[in-house]
Amino acid sequence: MTDAVNPTIPPSGTGCVECTEVNGWWVHLRRCTACGHIGCCDDSLARHASAHWREEGHPIIRSFEPGEDWFWNYDTNEYYDGPELAPPECHPLDQTAPGPSERVPKDWMMQLQRRGD
Template sequence: MSDDADTIDTEVPPSGTGCAECDAVGGWWVHLRRCATCGHVGCCDSSPAQHATAHHRATGHRYIQSFEPGEDWFFDYRTEDLLEGPELAAPTSHPADQPTPGPAGRVPADWRRQVH
């Protein structure tokens, strides 16, 4: 990632513990992804709303990191490659007690039929 290291900000914290857009409208997600440029937390492409990819399309921010406990991989939207990256500002995942899919109380009973 050395060619684009300036697009990764290791000091910016995540925008929250859940998908920013889903939280704003009472939605739900399967997994969470964190923008390595600005800290935006959005839902993955398996989630109904796919907000992490929408954020990339709107901003051009190319790198995300998994925001799931125990995962530290990065993804480059431009090359569609999984990568290793630097340690980002804490926290590096949503709370371990937050269910996946989540958040608790907003996941519909038929959620498996709604994933991509």
């Protein structure tokens, strides 16, 4: 499992890589512990963090939300006891969740409900 966690790799940015490329928004952010990729959580419309796991095979993520320090292993579907990672530990404190605030639609909760899971 040592390939799944590289504590020296910094996060790829302050927001979901793929959502940022298309001017999208997210509910919460997750950080890949293997490569630092920041993706949106499975409560977000696009679910880029778990898509990254499926595409790259990097199973362990850490929350990228302020005040949260939990890790998750997609392969085992269990929490993981991970090490301290390279800073920063979370997105900027002034960044909203959902965020970023200027891109979150007024009907964001309705959009999530219509997703149909």
